[in-house]
Amino acid sequence: MNKKLTKTLSLLGAGALVAGCAATTSNLDSAALDKLTSDVVASSFRDQGIVKVSAALAEDATLKACDAADVSGKPINAAAGKALEEANFKTIKWPSNGKFLGDWKEGEKIAQSGRGETFTDQAGMANGGNCYNCHQIDKKEISFGTIGPSLYNYGKIRGVKDPSSPESKAIVEYTWGKIWNSKAYNACSNMPRAGHKGILNEDQVRHIVALLLDPKSPVNQ
Numbered sequence: 001m002n003k004k005l006t007k008t009l010s011l012l013g014a015g016a017l018v019a020g021c022a023a024t025t026s027n028l029d030s031a032a033l034d035k036l037t038s039d040v041v042a043s044s045f046r047d048q049g050i051v052k053v054s055a056a057l058a059e060d061a062t063l064k065a066c067d068a069a070d071v072s073g074k075p076i077n078a079a080a081g082k083a084l085e086e087a088n089f090k091t092i093k094w095p096s097n098g099k100f101l102g103d104w105k106e107g108e109k110i111a112q113s114g115r116g117e118t119f120t121d122q123a124g125m126a127n128g129g130n131c132y133n134c135h136q137i138d139k140k141e142i143s144f145g146t147i148g149p150s151l152y153n154y155g156k157i158r159g160v161k162d163p164s165s166p167e168s169k170a171i172v173e174y175t176w177g178k179i180w181n182s183k184a185y186n187a188c189s190n191m192p193r194a195g196h197k198g199i200l201n202e203d204q205v206r207h208i209v210a211l212l213l214d215p216k217s218p219v220n221q
Contacts, residue, residue: 049119062088066188072117083185089184091175091196100172100209101163107211108218110204111137117199127199129208134191138218148188155213156220162214165194179205 012164028036045053062084069076076084113128115121131137133146153177160168177184180195194200200208211217 019045027088035106050121050123050185051117051119061188062183071187074190078163084187085184088181088187088193088196089177090182092180093195094173094176095206096202100176101214102203102206102210102213104207104210104217107207107209108138109198111211126201126204129194129200129204131208139221140218140221151212152219155215155217160213160220161215163215168213171211172209175203176208179208 030173042053047053049057065076065080065084110129111131114130114133116125116127131151132141132144134145136144136146136150136152139152151166155163155171158171160171162168174185178191179200181191181193184193190198195202195205212219214220
């Protein structure tokens with residue numbers, strides 16, 4: 001579940017109960033309030049088109065731990081965070097054909113597109129990466145988010161002159177893995193787990209990697 005949504009609904013749910021029946025809610029522990037919040041959220045949404053409530057609200061161990069840390073205001077335990085990162089790393093699917101880089105021009109199209117994953121979309125349609133929503137990528141782009149770091153000159157800064165060279169292997173694999181499942185490197189990363197969650201397919205991830213690392217890409221100009 002979305003962290004801010006969880007926290008807001010927890011507060012609203014608790015506040016509404018206190019206002020309506022203070023004597024009763026004063027006896028509710030955090031687990032009971034969490035269940036109340038989940039029940040309220042579950043009853044507030046419905047399946048429509050390709051969007052299913054069960055999938056939209058599903059939480060795995062990583063999301064539960066990070067949501068709990070966010071609500072409490074305390075950072076996740078270092079050992080627990082490391083364990084979650086290791087578990088997420090195991091989910092990374094590496095290129096089936098051994099090729100990490102695709103076509104950076106296709107990668108730019110994917111990065112610019114925020115389409116997909118809504119109830120009006122058709123099942124099986126290609127999603128966009130919506131990368132500019134959080135990152136600066138191309139210097140010519142004037143509209144971009146700042147939740148994530150700037151990715152302009154991503155490959156150039158890291159000294160990637162030839163992505164196929166042995167010395168570039170580590171950064172190429174890291175880039176792939178980060179896009180596939182960001183939580184393998186930062187358990188509570190705000191970055192979507194694009195490959196792991198099926199937002200992007202293998203070819204799309206390959207194109208995004210090319211956008212970031214191909215010396216000919218505008219990212220590295």
